[in-house]
Amino acid sequence: MILKKLVVGPLESNCYIAGSEAGKEGIIIDPADEAERILKNVTEMGLEIKLIVLTHGHPDHVGALKEVQEATGAEVAIHTDDAEALLKQPLAFAFGPAYPPPPPPDRLLNGGESLDIGDLNFSVRHTPGHTPGGICLLGHGALFSGDTLFHHGIGRFDLPGGDYERLMNSLATLMALPDDTIVYPGHGSDTTIGAERRANPFLQG
DSSP states (O other), rough: OEEEEEEEETEEEEEEEEEOOOTEEEEEEOOOOOHHHHHHHHHHHHHEEEEEEEOOOOOOHHHHHHHHHHHHOEEEEEEEHHHHHHHTTTTTTTSSOOOOOOOOEEEEOOOOOEEETTTTTEEEEOOSSSTTHHHEEEEEEEEETTTETTTTTTTTOOOOOOOOOHHHHHHHTTTTOTTOOOOSSSBBOOOOOOHHHHGHHHOOO
């Protein structure tokens, strides 16, 4: 797997571009902002984007979706429980200017799906708590955790649709993953499951 992380937008959201080194097919996770920059990197990586996956529907993770989808022709996937938030952008004013209205998603996820892009394979983990339809993608020794798990932090649960108990249950399932699983979060620096199990202050006791 070839992987590029881009920190984009006023809230410094992480957008990930992952691709198959052999087949040059790729996936974009959370095209949050700066569509031109995202597309430039796709071109430089020589990838044909087949799928755009949204870890959740908050505006700071989907701001460039319309432009990126139109430029790549890729399908868009989001969990069923966040699809409405994606289209109605209820938190746009809290997270900055409204983004261009995105197209309706092509795939509604429920958790448990397998996403195949060339020789890449990711399993969808439904991890509600930050939002009702928050998901993580697991594959190739990596977890793309959206705003569920951060380096020494966890997602907010005080926004509309947030739920502390559901978030902690979701985090407990992630902590069962192998220690060396690399965590690529929606904001901030990379970490590992082992590091978070040992030192994340929100997961102790």
